[in-house]
Amino acid sequence: MPYFVFFLPLLCKHGYTLVNIRLQKPESVADAGVTFRTEVKIKVTTTDIAKLAGVSQSTVSRVLNEAPIRISPARKRKILALAEKLNYTPNRSARTLKMGKHQVIAVMAYDITDAFAVECISMMESYLAEKQYRAEWISCAYARRQKVEPKRMLAELAQSVDGMIVIEADRALKDADLLKFWASTNIPMVTVIRRIPGDMISSVTLDDEAGTTRLVEHLVELGHKRIAFCYHRYKFSGDGLSCHPTAARRHEVFKRLIKQHGLGEDPDLQIAVDDNPKDGYEAGRMLISGANLPTAIIAFKDLIAMGLIKACYDHGINIPGNMSIASFDNIRIAEITSPALTTVAANYAEIARLSIDELIRQIENAAEKPFKASHYVSEPELIIRESTMPRQQ
Amino acid sequence: MPYFVFFLPLLCKHGYTLVNIRLQKPESVADAGVTFRTEVKIKVTTTDIAKLAGVSQSTVSRVLNEAPIRISPARKRKILALAEKLNYTPNRSARTLKMGKHQVIAVMAYDITDAFAVECISMMESYLAEKQYRAEWISCAYARRQKVEPKRMLAELAQSVDGMIVIEADRALKDADLLKFWASTNIPMVTVIRRIPGDMISSVTLDDEAGTTRLVEHLVELGHKRIAFCYHRYKFSGDGLSCHPTAARRHEVFKRLIKQHGLGEDPDLQIAVDDNPKDGYEAGRMLISGANLPTAIIAFKDLIAMGLIKACYDHGINIPGNMSIASFDNIRIAEITSPALTTVAANYAEIARLSIDELIRQIENAAEKPFKASHYVSEPELIIRESTMPRQQ
DNA sequence: CTGAAAGCGCTAACAC
């Protein structure tokens, strides 16, 4: 039974009115100790505790915030006990209003249910828990679809968080929008997987140059000569770029390396795909039925590779026997595909740590000037699993 | 350039102090219209607008909230224009503090990066956007690991949201904890994929009876006689149950149906697995190498089935030729596995709609009494894809 | 129609 019931008489004496209590038969939950749905809604405040303890409200506040002031032990004990019994929880809005701090950061992604974002979120979540911050996870895709103006959305967001991390920034928002927003709020911000030109916003990016190189070298060493690449179709639309921020870069590096290795740049082996596995499947079908069958295919992300795997499976092409497949990201299912994917793994833990540390640094040194943007680059790791092997003669 | 710059003189006249403006070379972002990082941080308030417009603060509030009072058109225009120019955004904390409403709900799952939760979140997110509510997505797994007491966590949460949805409730929190919390805060609440005994908390559940039946019937019709089942290993630990809430039920129904169809209940064909694909893989290996090879395997969720598929793949067992695989959930990758999974699909859109509608109903009719819990059951749909086919002789 | 004023719950500067 909620503890406050014991205090009802006292509370009533202090002006509370008992609105209504409706009893209900114990039923099977009796053992949970709950037998009624009460209509009295009491949010205990420091003032309540103060009245009950017979001290001033500020004394209560001091005790509960462990202020660096000695409070007489007896009162302290009394207040603490009351807070415990009444199940006191500070009112966040009031505290925020007073302090101007939320202890909350926003993490915005294009789509928080995208597999890459999920991996980032997973790591950030566990890291944030240690840091005494909470996070708000925000997709901008849906908001946009609802015709909410990005600026509006961001402005509102800025009212409820101390800072924000934007994953795949130029996919989430146009650089210019982001910059304008940032300039108008000056809210601490870190972009992940994208560095905004101008050196005013800190960033954590992936070394796609190194990652792509490692992957291509791997395939070249395995003897592959016809290597295909599924890159992200670049779309122009009214509300901005919709290209995977690093996909284009990976493609660039790939083209350069292929040339360097004298493997020729066969345009038939480079296919633009939309960002979904089905399109990967279609790309796979095209590559398989083309005149110039590759012996290895790289996809710009794991989910596309899953489509490729399925296309090969459906057409009786053995992986890795007759076709090697590799990609980028290392989302969690990459190791459970059949066969398991060789992939350029992002170091999600590091990305999370770097971006959050940098953001919190900015938040807590808000006064620090001149502001200096920091840029971190995370090294990806090539994870060789089962989907790549030496080219069969 | 942020609009407030134009108002600086006026603002200064009203007591604002220009702390510092540091200029920076235009660089490449000049076109974004941002050329400096300002150190003046102005959060525009209704009071600011009031001063600039020469009216009282309450008039501004009335205009911005479209209060049902006629305001002289000239003033209205002026205020609106100023708000627009200054990029005014209401301070959420202040509004919340005053109104006692957040327009935010919490969605708590055991792990928000779990594939099932992701599908729920995806649908809830798009549905919520229409409803003018925001959501906070909360995992309790990490919090728990950080030794934050569930009660504490919930109590704090209750301070920043108007209601909450708990996905797979008994996995997230012990029933008793949830009930105690609920009783102590009386916060509107809906559980998803779990109905709390006692009829005091509304719920949206899946018809696992029907779903399991459809799946088993499907396999029986295909002629399968040795059907294996991977069920969720039930774990007892200090802080509660850790069994997939519906997994046990699916297993129960399966066992009953197998008996009904006279297929015998071979204990070797029923394997307990932990909730991860690797354990599914191990289970697959055991089943394959056992004396009594099944011709079909059901997993309690898609991710486990992926492990099974991989086990078959690695051991040269063709799916669906020599082995049919099926499972539950229909997470988004289920259609892109090789082969695509036959699965009992949860209707995520419906789950989202029902749970959110019910929650908002409770929030907005808070005064409504007597409170009446509502219980919705969502019908799953058997989606037959490529991983099941008639038993080969 | 509009302004003045109260107060949501909290923190912190200021008195005693």
Added chain:
DNA sequence: GTGTTAGCGCTTTCAG
């Protein structure tokens, strides 16, 4: 050590 007091920005009476 402790109480008093002043707001944080907003909504909403209550007077005019």
